[in-house]
Amino acid sequence: MSTQFEATVDIDRPIEDVFAYLADGEHDPEFSPRVLEISKTPPGPTAVGTVFHSTVKDAGVKTVRDFEISELSAPTRIRWHEVSTNAVTAREGGYDLEPTRDGGTRVRIFNVLEGHGVGRLLIPFAGGAARKDAPAFGRRIKTAVESGTA
Template sequence: MSTRFDVTVEIDRPIEDVFAYLADGRHDPEFSPRVLEIEKSPEGVTDVGTVFHSTVRDSGMKSRRDFEISELTAPTRIRWHEVSHHSITADDGGYDLEPTADGGTRVRLFNVLEGHGLGKALLPLAGSAARKDAPAFGRRIKAAVEASA
């Protein structure tokens, strides 16, 4: 059982800048309030196989989440999947980027959430909350990337 959420946002920054910012998952706390800490392994340039280890707070509970980069096509596509095991995981997610006519970047973010065990019962609630927050999440990404200039 899975559910998906998407959001598209236009960012007033060139596609190469937006790609570089989003490919470095260590920026996630700047736009995702649920991410408390994040580390990258191995250090250096993000590439396929890079894992971001994060501590997040969901519904008042802290958990450790590990996301592996599964595809990286500069400057248009980033894909990841969660390699940690929890009742609800992001089995597939990513960013699709395209330049806009005015020199900005259109970014589409998506995540496919999967329920495991008890998470199957909680998935509709988690998916609904994620879809409800998606527009605000997109605005936070836009604000964070534009502020990084």
């Protein structure tokens, strides 16, 4: 059983800057309060095969999550999938970027969430919470990138 959430946001920064910021997954805690810590293997620039190791807190429960970059097409497309085993995982996720006429960037983020074992019972709740937060998540990404953190 799976479900998807997505959000689209316009960011007032050039597409190359937004791509670089998002491809560096170590920025995730700057816009995702659920990410408590994150690191990547191997060190250096993000590439296909890079794995981001994170500790997250969802509904008061800490879990360890590992996401592998499966596609990186600068400056328009980033894809990942979760390689860790949890009750609810991100089977696929990504960012689609396109330039706007005013020199900014339109970003679409999505995740396909999948339930495993007891997670099959949790997926409607996890998906509902993710869809409810999706617009705010997009705004947090916009704020982080535009704030000069990028």
